[in-house]
Amino acid sequence: MRTEETPLPAPAPAIGRRGFLAGALTAAGIGLAGCGGGIATVGESRTVLRQWNLFTGGDGVRMVEMHDAYQREHPQIDFRPTTYLWGNPFYTKFAMGAAGGRAFDVATLHLSRLRGMGPGTLIDPIPVELLAEYGVTPDTVLPNVWDKCTVDGELYAIPLDTHLVVTYYNREICARAGVLDPQGRLIETDGVEEFLDLLAAVKDVTGGYGVVMDTTGAWRQFWSLYRQLGGEMTFDGDVGIDDDKALQALDFLRRVSEEGLAPSASDAPGTPANFVNGICGLMFAGNWEIATAQAAGMDFGMRPFPGLYGDELGQGDSHALVLPHRRTRDDAAVRAAVEYAAWMLKHSITWAGGGHVPAYLPVTESAEYARLEPQADYRDAAVNVQFDPEAWFSGSAAQLQNEASSLFAGVHNGSTTPERALDAFKRATRKLIETPAPV
Amino acid sequence: MTPSTDIAPPEAARAVSPAPPGGRARTRHVSSWAGLWFVLPFTVLFAVFLVWPMLAGLWTSFTDRSLGRAGSSFVGLANWSEMLGDPAVWQSLWVTLLFTLISTPPLVLIALGMALLTHRVSRLGWFLRFSFFAPFLLPVAVVTLIWTWLYQPGFGMVNGALQAVGLPEVNWLTDKDTVLVAIAITTVWWTVGFNFLLYLAALQGIPAYVYEAAALDGVNPWQRFRHITLPLLHRTTALIVTLQLVASLKLFDQAYLMTAGAGGPDYAARPIIGYIFDSGFTGLRIGYASAISYLLFAVIVVVSLVQFRLFSGKGKSA
Known part of the structure; x- marks a missing residue:
């Protein structure tokens, strides 16, 4: 080691007597404030x-x-x-x-x-x-x-409640696209092709996209579609997942973006913004986004998540x-x-x-x-709300959703294929299964 | 500091300590006890809030402690061996190192450039100082909120500017190849002001007579910068680089907020602290998270040592 002359440190700002006293009083005040909460309840019968x-x-x-x-x-x-x-x-x-x-x-x-x-x-x-x-x-x-x-x-x-992913539709755009029924509701579609045709009609009106969904939270879309196909997911020793059904569900995410009917990337704050800005006529989102659409003062309606592979099932929670x-x-x-x-x-x-x-x-x-x-x-x-599969690592804001959303975002934007995304998801899930449960 | 205050302390010291030779030892003894009282508050805080948590964290890394359970049991090196075989640890460590590599050079160079600029101008100096430093005063939540909207495809300002000059849109925060760069750009905008301030203070500390002497010798501006300014800023540069490396290695807040806590597509923007958070607070596994924290600690120590050796080596030639 070599020795080097150390520069003298700059003199510290002098703390005057008043400054010191003020500081000490403040510190004492903070300390006392911390005690306040407990004392106030003594002697009350409530x-x-x-x-x-x-x-x-x-x-x-x-x-x-x-x-x-x-x-x-x-x-x-x-x-x-x-x-x-x-x-x-x-x-x-x-x-x-x-x-x-x-x-x-x-x-x-x-x-x-x-x-x-x-x-x-x-x-x-x-x-x-x-x-x-x-x-x-x-x-x-x-x-x-x-x-x-x-x-x-x-x-x-x-x-207290049930909440789930549903379809929002912009009435003005959908009316011009001719996809509303006489009561002003979005028409019901059956199967993937019919729904994609509807999106194409809406896209012609908006000039942008047909539908928008949060591509960074793709678990909701995936689980809705996978459940429509009748898929189950179990975590008993190994991940139990129906590959064909999972790939079919993921393929819809790939296809809707690839065909330009949905943005290949739209994050959580961007998704309702895209919808209220009229960049698309439909939105798949949780029913709690209702407040955003109402605040924007737009004429919109809501209906269940479309039945692309069966019944109109949507991922949700309570x-x-x-x-x-x-x-x-x-x-x-x-x-x-x-x-x-x-x-x-x-x-x-x-x-x-x-x-x-x-x-x-x-x-x-x-x-x-x-x-x-x-x-x-x-x-x-x-x-018919579709709850997440049961495990200590599943559910809202838990690790399984995070893993799926992080991996499936690549299916939306085309940087990975459904096959590779599913493999990665299964690897990540196996790791969660092997992890000792913390509770 | 004015010269008069520089001279004052020795005189004052002489005035109050005309101690006879016999009493010197006792005076020193008393004064050392007084000093102890002054360092005591810090020592206590340091021990309680730094040394103790570090030791407790080390111990925790050998247990299966969970946030959702009262007790815990000793599991030996299980967490450590799991960590070594966990690809997510190495992937997230790589994200942190990559972020440090791409964020540190601009954070140092742009700060220097802005400081040189501000130091040159005489009339708008206050305005430049204010503008360059203002973003640093914003809380991280505000910064990420602003930039998340700026980066939006379709209606964000950044993509609007790109399209205005005929370039294609970039999905900044949702493409795994650009998300870390986007976060680095935000970080540079946000924190470069602090480095700028350090450089500016150092520039103002270089005596004008050095430049005068150089001017008399017919030195051109580039030589002046290369052979006077830069060497005299060397200590400041070393300080800034050290602080910046440590700050960049501690990446978490802005990455967490700008990817909504998900770490970005394929975890391309989940730094190692993000993984520590995921393991410890989402997964409740505090024992495992402690082990990974120690890995990060080791990395920071190694990087700091390497950096210190590099800069002290240069210091010899300067």
Whole structure:
């Protein structure tokens, strides 16, 4: 080693007496502020109910609206909702908070993540009698959704809604393309060729494309089509997937882009922007994009995902409410949480404004819901919502979706073939299967 | 610093310490204890928030600790051997290294160019300083939001400009060949201002008489730059390159946000920190994620050492 003359460091800015005092006071203030929350509740008789959720944007606004009404009706509950960013930022905190066993009393969860989030270890079972006391029983919820809430015979979640990928159509463009029926609804097509003809007619009008879909989130398209073909996916030791059906589903993604009927690349923010800008006449997207289309003030309609290979099945999920595991038993808190969940279900007509189909049947069967336009046009699709295959690594914002979306984007933009993408997907899935489950 | 303050401390020191020879040892003893109190707050923070987490992380890498489970058990080198055989680790490490390779040179050279430009002009200097530094003040979420829209095909400004000059559109963020370049361009725009500021300060620290002397010797502008400015900026360059390498190796925020957390097509823009995040926070496997973190730590140490050796070697000749 050679020695080198070290330059003298520049003199540090002098901290004056006042600056130091101000800094010390600020630090002390921060410290005190941290203590404030706990002290305030001492001596109050109201039941504390801490709710964690992942809703921002339009859903967040609607939930706050519901919470305001809930609080007005429940002055005896000290209700404390906390919103975290959708996806990983939420689920990470959910897992850590539930592992600690005392951070929160009730939380939202994607039903597809239930099995990966430790039912029985991180999530406590729902007391079914208590829930029935507040009016929520198996016959008030769609059976396919209720089944998903049940693990090993125990109920672990209370479903709030069903949400799924659907078709949006721009009425003005579709009318000019002549693909609307006399009631102003997009005509139903049967099979791939009929649908591609419809897209070609729409493309002639827009001069751009027929349909747009999020090519960076291709799992939704893939799983919808694969399920239409009757494909199953299992993870018992090895990945169980029907190659022919998977390739057929992927081939549609390749073809629709290659023939110029859909953009070969369109990311999550770009997809609704393409639709509201009239670059295409149709959009495949989740029903929650309804708010974007409404805000743009466009004349649009919605219908189920098209039946390209069979029934009009669309990939989807359900927002549910769960009780995190508690280290110490607290019956009052559990009762408050269950009552809150039931209240949210009964008032989910507000929630339906965001495009989600309420899971509570008395709401979807109401006249008020039937008047909701265009929500009522795809409510039947919710009956046949296609949940993701079951594993600890599957579901919304979990690894299986991430792997699929990252790999299948290449099928859309032509940088890979369906065959190569499927091979890569199977390799990635095998690796997930071999990984020891963390819960 | 004005000359008077430079002279002040020795005089002051002499005034307060006319210590007799006998009492010197005791005075030094007392003053060293006082010093300890001054470093104590930092030492405590350093130990609690840096040394301890590092040791705890190392220990965690030998366990199967999960975010979704209270306990954990010792698994020996299982995480480490899994890591060595995991292609995603090496692929994401390569993404990080590639990003460092393509982002560091422009971040240093453009900063130097902007600093030279700003240093030359006299009237609009404040405006250039402001313009070049302003993007650095933006939070990463704002930067990525702006650039995600700029890069959009169909209606984004970047593609609009390309088409205006007759070039084809590029699917910047959805093509696996361009996504990392797109993120690097955004990063340069966002962070080059900091390097620019360091260079500008260094340029202003070069005494004018050096250039005067060179001018008297008939030196042309290029020789002046090559043989005076660059050598005198050498220490700053070394500092900037070191900071930049470490910053680029820590790529995560902008890549995560600009690919919506998915890592881009074929994971072409998932850096190793992205994979650590995926394993530890999406997959809840903190033990495994800790092992990969140590791999990144080792890479950063090696790169820093290599860089240090290269620059200290050059320093000898300068």
